[in-house]
Amino acid sequence: MEEVIPGIFLIKEKSGFERIKPSENIYVIAGPDGLIFDAGFGNKKMVKFLIKEINKIEQMYRDKKEDFKITRILVSHGHPDHFAGLIKIRESLGVKIALTEKTAEIIKNKKSFMKSFNADSYEDYLIIQKGFRYRIRSFLQKILTHLFFKRLYGLSFVTDPDEIIKDNTEISINGENWRIFHSPGHAIDHISLYNEEKGILFSGDNILNSMTTWLGPPNCSVEDYIESVETIQNLPNLKIILAAHGNIINNPRERSIEILKHRKERTQNLLDIIEAYPEKGISPNDIIRELYPNGKKIRFEMVRGWVCLTIKMLEKENLIKRIEEKKEIKFYPINN
Ligand SMILES: [Zn+2]
Missing domain, CATH: 1.10.10.10 (Winged helix-like DNA-binding domain superfamily/Winged helix DNA-binding domain)
Structure with missing residues (x-):
């Protein structure tokens, strides 16, 4: 755990299999009405580690005689490395799960989640493979994909979120104003969280420091992605980006320009x-x-x-x- 900005802590969940499952950054905005941004993996060991780290932050605040209470957890989008831990974290900390309508729809059950990951649309698009053999293969692929996420990511679905929020809205965290805005491209339901006064952006998977953001059907769009990066690039007073993977980005505009150039x-x-x-x-x-x-x-x-x-x-x-x-x-x- 590291206090990356006064009052904002980064907890890194190391995956151990970087290539297929990159390590995940979870952020805690600490204070009397604090928030956790992104839930990380749901494997027992990972959640235990996360709770231990959050307890350390709490102790630090207690030592300083400052109020500390996490009231909510919010996720950037409905990909397994961002939402798998939600249920277990709620159980352990008693926090409320806040989701946008779009994310809630994707992660409510296995069927809905698999639909958002289903590769059929692009397999159909790129290869002509019809008939019995193809149907069997795609059936097996679906089972394996689910097993992969369930085992490796500790997946559990959220049938009962505590709060549904809008895609574009303002929320108060520890008495300060933060803006949530829809930023699709990498995922149809992706949101970002911004504090203009401080110039701090939680970018989820949209802007990463050294990795290229994954894009693929059926829930991504290159056009939307470019638009979202442009919106981020033009955020007034943007100073620092706290990304979901890798290091913190201290040159947000340069990095955004670089990403747009790469796509082009x-x-x-x-x-x-x-x-x-x-x-x-x-x-x-x-x-x-x-x-x-x-x-x-x-x-x-x-x-x-x-x-x-x-x-x-x-x-x-x-x-x-x-x-x-x-x-x-x-x-x-x-x-x-
Ligand atoms: Zn993602």
Whole structure:
């Protein structure tokens, strides 16, 4: 636990499997009416660690003879590393779970959650795979995805949140005014939490210090993501970003510009590849192979998401077209 800004504490939940499950940052805004931002993992050991760290903060406040009470927990979005711990944390600390309507809808049960993770939409979009074998494969994939999150993330769903808040609203934390605003792109329900007077932003997964934010169907959008990063870049008085993974960001504007530049470059790379095949077209898998010539198969699965979303965006912008051929989908440039 570390007091990163006076009154704001960072608790890092180390995952131990960085590649498939990055460590998670949980923040405590301490005071008489405090708030926990993001719930982290729900595995017993992780929650126990978190509670121990929060107790240490409480002791510090008691030693200083200052009031300390955490009243609420709020999550940035309905991804497992952000909400899995909610129920156990509520049980241990007696805090109220505050969710936006969109997040509450996603994390209310297994069916709803799996729908938000269901890869069918883009698998259908990128590969022609119909029939019995495909249905079996996608059925197994769903079971495995759920098991993966349940075991590795200690998933539990929230059927009864204590408070439903708006996507765009103001809340008081320890008597200070904080603004919540909808920032979709990485997730359809993503929110950010901002204190303009102090210039502090909790950015969830939208702005990370050294990692690229994951994007993939069905709940992400490159267009929305760019818009959200632009909104963050233009926040008045923004001084510091407290991200959900990795280090704190002390140069928020530069980092936002860098992220936007990266997205623009990747979009151009993809378009250049498709434009190199005006006659015979190129399949999504070959696009990925050209984008990551030295990539391993596992990496292809990780990047498939943004490639698919960017293809969709270029199609919408009328820069490329999609043609279903015998056993494959291919993309062709449109020369306007
Ligand atoms: Zn996420």
